[in-house]
Amino acid sequence: MFFKMQEFYYKDIYFCYSDKNAISYVDALKSTSSKIDNMYYDVDCLDDIVNQYDILPTLGLPLVSQRFFDLFKDKLGKEINLIPAVIMDSEGRVNSHFYALQVLTCYECVDFVRSHISYKNYGNRLWMTIKNLIIDMNKVGSASIFSLKEKHGYIIVNNTVKEQCEKLKGFEFKYISE
Known part of the structure; x- marks a missing residue:
């Protein structure tokens, strides 16, 4: 998860x-x-x-x-x-x-077929917006914290890291479908 x-x-x-x-x-x-x-x-x-x-x-x-x-x-x-x-x-x-x-760990793991993604042009750049992220679990293995190659700035964590962070103030988590 x-x-x-x-x-x-x-x-x-x-x-x-x-x-x-x-x-x-x-x-x-x-x-x-x-x-x-x-x-x-x-x-x-x-x-x-x-x-x-x-x-x-x-x-x-x-x-x-x-x-x-x-x-x-x-x-x-x-x-x-x-x-x-x-x-x-x-x-x-x-x-x-x-x-x-x-x-430090970064995976190319977005399931583009099942995720809900839209694109918008900003000047000469194409910007990706992820409305519903689904990742390919086979590509991330047993990682506990990683980022997405396809979308910089997204940090994904497993349930163990989530539970540890819930003891801290300011963290929120959005479930990612499998």
Whole structure:
């Protein structure tokens, strides 16, 4: 059983992958390098509530807490990298209590026949929207956390990872049909 990992937050805000980063957003999603010292994120306003959450809504690699780090340290270097993150707001406040989650395992596993997918042109790019994701289970084996080659930014987890994350604040999961 697999689930798409998602997040919720108490207000409508995004922590945005900063142009201060040494690599682009797309390269960060695809990269498996552990040689990055920090990932930088920008947000309009930082408050104290941010530290109550274990995952933050991002444009870029997901931001996860020290509690997430502690729960999943056995997966470091195998299935995930956790890169220290620096979050800065427009007033100059800084929060360094989070990590950028980089998923190392990536599979080409979308079942295009049974999934509900639409496409839209944005300029000269074709953008895929997945309304109902179905994955080919034979292509993912016993993976516990992975991303999709066909759709960057989707993080898929098995039931064990989902149950561990349910102890944390801010995680939501959408069931993926088999």
